[in-house]
Amino acid sequence: MxxxxxxxxxxxxxAEPRRRDILSFLVAQERPVNDIVASLGLPQPSVSKHLRVLLEVGLVDVRRDGRQMFYRTNANAIRPLHEWTSTFERYWRHQLTRIKERAEANELQS
Amino acid sequence: MxxxxxxxxxxxxxAEPRRRDILSFLVAQERPVNDIVASLGLPQPSVSKHLRVLLEVGLVDVRRDGRQMFYRTNANAIRPLHEWTSTFERYWRHQLTRIKERAEANELQS
DNA sequence: TTGACATATTCCGATATGGGAATATGATTA
DNA sequence: TAATCATATTCCCATATCGGAATATGTCAA
Structure with a gap:
């Protein structure tokens, strides 16, 4: 495998940075493919391929209007990632607390 | 490329599910490799390889004690993911609001 | 020093990737 | 219908992957 x-x-x-760029670009409002091409400066076929991947996993939705395809980010599909990362939140908070305490201890010394 | x-x-x-499992397992406290092997039921070489990847990107830290290696999740390295997903939060909130409003409108109809 | 234990590395093969270039499909307009 | 615009697909290639199996490295104990 x-x-x-x-x-x-x-x-x-x-995991692919360009796809994250595309998602960020499409989250505020739907856009035709050419807008993505123009704004991100990527070759059009590349954008189409990335959009296909995003569409397959439900991270974007499409709507056709004439010969244009309007894509929009489906923010809901990002929630699982957010929730997974959230399970670690209390641990980096812990770390921050410890770092802070150490810093304060050092200030007392100096 | x-x-x-x-x-x-x-x-x-x-992006690799096993690595996410490992991170979840190692977040509460440090553990020797064999604990991971036993708990997740993966072959030992596989675990070592995954740990190497996690170590290289700073998602775990190691400490040696005798012949054991104690790994622990570095929660701080997960923050960038959390922050990136957070930029979409207001948009799925929007979606939820719209869905809720629609549901309530439907209830009035029925 | 030898053996046992804990972990890491290497070699292999099947597979999917993303970029580039070319081309296909689909829809509109002249 | 032909030409044009907007987007999608295909082909090719270099590359890195993960799993499995075998083996290497490193540390401790007898």
């Missing part, structure tokens, strides 16, 4: 497919879930789809 | 290396950043490292 090789690495899991990029279309296997949101975690894999989002 | 091919897909970015799994060691290129936390996003890529975390």
């Amino acid at each position: 090789a690495r899991a497919s990029t279309t296997s879930d949101a975690f894999n789809a989002v | 091919a897909r970015a290396s799994t060691t290129s950043d936390a996003f890529n490292a975390v």
Whole structure:
């Protein structure tokens, strides 16, 4: 077996930086493909391929209007990632507390 | 070019489900490799390889004690993922609001 | 020093990737 | 219908992956 497919879930789809850029760009409002091409400065076929991956895992939705395809980020599909990372939140808070305490202890010394 | 290396950043490292399992397991307290092997039921070489990836991107720390290696999740390295997903939070909130409003409208109809 | 234990590395093969270039499909307009 | 615009797909290639199996490294104990 090789690495899991990029279309296997949101975690894999989002590992590619360009796809994260696209998601950020499409979250405020839907946009035709050419807007993405122009704004991110990527070759059009590349954008289409990335959009296909994002579509397959449900990270974007599409709507056709004439010959244009309007894509929009489906923010809901990002929630699982957010929730997974949230389970670690209390631990980095812990770390911060310890770092802070150490810093304060050092200030008392000096 | 091919897909970015799994060691290129936390996003890529975390795309692999086993590595997420390992991070969850190691977050509460440090553990020797054999504990991971036993708890997750993975072959030992596989665990060592995954730990190497996690170590390279700073998602875990190690400490040696005799012949054992104690690994622990570095929660701080997960923050970038959390922060990136957080930028989408207001948008799924929006969606929820719209869905809720629609549901309530439907209740009035029925 | 030898053996046992804990962990890491190497070699292999099948597979999917993303970029580039070319081209196909689909829809509109002249 | 032909030309044009917007987007999608295909082909090729270099590369890195993960799993499995075998083996290496490193540390401790007898």
